[in-house]
Amino acid sequence: YFSPSLVFEGIRCVLLFVIGVYILYILKLNYSPEECDMKKVLVRAPRLGMLVVQQAQKYARQVLQGECRPSFVKKGMDRLFKEKYSLGLSPFVKQNSEANEAAYQYDPPFGFRKFSRKLQNLLELLPEHDLPEHLKTKSCKRCIVIGSGGILHGLGLGPALNQFDIVIRLNNAPVQGYADHVGNKTTIRMTYPEGAPLSEHEYYSNGLFVAVLFKSVDFNWLQAMVKNESVPLWVRLFFWKQVAEKIPLQSKQFRILNPVIIKETALDILQYPEPRSKIWGWDKNVPTIGVTAVVLATHLCDEVSLVGFGYDLSQPNTPLHYFDTLCMAAMNGQTMHNVTRETLFLQKLVQEEVVKDLSGGIHCDFCKKESEQSKRKMPLGI
């Protein structure tokens, strides 16, 4: 039995399949314009001057050598933002606290409206909701928020960053292989499920995992992580990229970020419009994890420094992160965050000397010309 029409049909199917795969391939090529050609980047980007590296390291030492000033950053936030900043906000969600009421005002990520059941289930699994005792009792805590910016590369600030009391890292920003520049201490890893590092080596037995919950399945995922269970397949389907299967930490190391801190950051400090219900997409009113972590740090710490912050969108061909090959241009495609407004906010914090910028990508206090710098030397350490 051999029918020519069947053979034609077969060939037609194979051809259609090949063409389909080819079209998908082309589409995929066009959909990843964010990859930076690192060879071009390395040729184009001017080498970091030794002077800048030395100045950055010297500046970090100065910041660390000064005496830690209790409540310094809170006083500064209060001065700059008055009633827009809540001095008593608890950094992490607590069980049955009255503060939770404010958390039920908005939908995620600004609150947990309609999620009180899921939140309760989670909170029952979490024995602790504050800093570990040895940090909580410390009378003055100095914190560093480590952004993932390409600007961190080559500054050799790792040893200085390790000396902060609390080191906050964001999403999947790795330590392994980059310790010279980003340090190797992690007190807090703050992320949403899709951002959680896949490598178990990025979790430390004395660090905290602070979860930022955006959607319903985020609660299910966190519950699986805390209980050391596998993530159900139907839950996995809802994530936009592969999520961690296991987080090698004990339940007492997990925390949930108080969503009121995201609400405070977005609606009060950055003055974004109130969230509207939308079927798809965002209003560009969701703060980045980076800026949210800075506001979290003001609630946790007495003094706050930043490093690895600053997107220079006018330089589309510079590396976006210190650890991958994405280009700055990738930031222009996103629709969730208003980077311009966030940068203005961070600039205000640094210029008003509420926080310090150790890599100078937001506002550089140490890149001044020699004569100007000597003028500034006196007030710097105070």
Ligand SMILES: *[C@@H]1O[C@H](CO)[C@@H](O)[C@H](O)[C@H]1NC(C)=O
């Ligand atoms: C960080 O690196 C130093 C020096 O390599 C090492 O002694 C220390 O144990 C490391 N700390 C962590 C938390 O990995």
Ligand SMILES: *[C@@H]1O[C@H](CO)[C@@H](O)[C@H](O)[C@H]1NC(C)=O
């Ligand atoms: C999680 O479960 C695995 C076995 O599936 C076990 O080897 C591991 O020790 C557990 N981790 C914790 C933190 O309990």
Ligand SMILES: *[C@@H]1O[C@H](CO)[C@@H](O)[C@H](O)[C@H]1NC(C)=O
């Ligand atoms: C982003 O923020 C800037 C500065 O506040 C503002 O001028 C701009 O309109 C905002 N963009 C969007 C898309 O909301």
